[in-house]
Amino acid sequence: MSLASEPIRQPVQRISISLPDAVFRELDEMIDERGIESRSKLISELITQAVIEHQEDKGDRVMAGTITLIYDEVKGQILQRLAELQRTHVDEVISSLHVQLEDNHRMEVILVQGPAEKLRQIADRLISCKGVRTGKLTLTSLIIPPLHTRAVKK
Numbered sequence: 001m002s003l004a005s006e007p008i009r010q011p012v013q014r015i016s017i018s019l020p021d022a023v024f025r026e027l028d029e030m031i032d033e034r035g036i037e038s039r040s041k042l043i044s045e046l047i048t049q050a051v052i053e054h055q056e057d058k059g060d061r062v063m064a065g066t067i068t069l070i071y072d073e074v075k076g077q078i079l080q081r082l083a084e085l086q087r088t089h090v091d092e093v094i095s096s097l098h099v100q101l102e103d104n105h106r107m108e109v110i111l112v113q114g115p116a117e118k119l120r121q122i123a124d125r126l127i128s129c130k131g132v133r134t135g136k137l138t139l140t141s142l143i144i145p146p147l148h149t150r151a152v153k154k
Contacts, residue, residue: 017043027039027042027043030042052139052140052141055116055141060115060116060117061115061116061141062113062114062115062116062143063113063114063115063116063119063139063140063141063143064111064112064113064139064140064142064143064144065111065112065113065119065137065138065139065140066109066110066111066112066137066138067109067110067112067119067122067123067126067127067135067136067137067138068107068108068109068110068135068136068138069082069107069108069109069110069126069127069132069134069135070101070105070106070107070132070133070134070135071105071106071108071129071131071132071133072103072104072105072131072133073104073105073106073131074104075130075131076130076131078129078130078131078132081129081130082108082126082129085122085125085126085129086110086126089112089118089122091114092112092113092114092118092119092122093110093111093112093122094111094112094113094144095110095111096108096109096110096111097109105133110126113143113144116139119137119139120137123135123136123137
């Protein structure tokens with residue numbers, strides 16, 4: 001059972017941690033800046049994110065996420081190449097959104113779902129396209145429920 005699919009109200013375990021003074025002060029500052037209700041809540045959030053990242057490394061777990069790309073839309077055949085790669089992975093690519101930026105640049109956010117390792121491979125292929133300035137894959141253990149099922153021909 002994934003962390004994200006467990007009930008919201010669940011038994012909790014207490015832990016005790018020791019932090020250097022500087023880290024402790026930064027933690028409290030982060031809590032104030034983000035408006036988080038308590039140290040426990042923030043530390044729980046941070047640990048949950050670390051566990052999700054660890055799950056990503058397992059590779060075969062189905063996860064949902066985004067691939068965010070920033071690219072120069074006039075470089076070579078970048079628009080066609082990115083569209084071709086997304087079509088190649090139609091089972092994993094759910095949707096995409098783009099917004100125009102300054103100086104012929106575009107930000108594209110691609111919603112994906114599938115085995116973590118496959119999503120990482122897709123992200124790597126997209127990010128490595130000529131003209132892509134930067135890119136990032138962000139995953140979560142929560143997944144998109146099936147919207148419909150395909151009719152099976154008998």
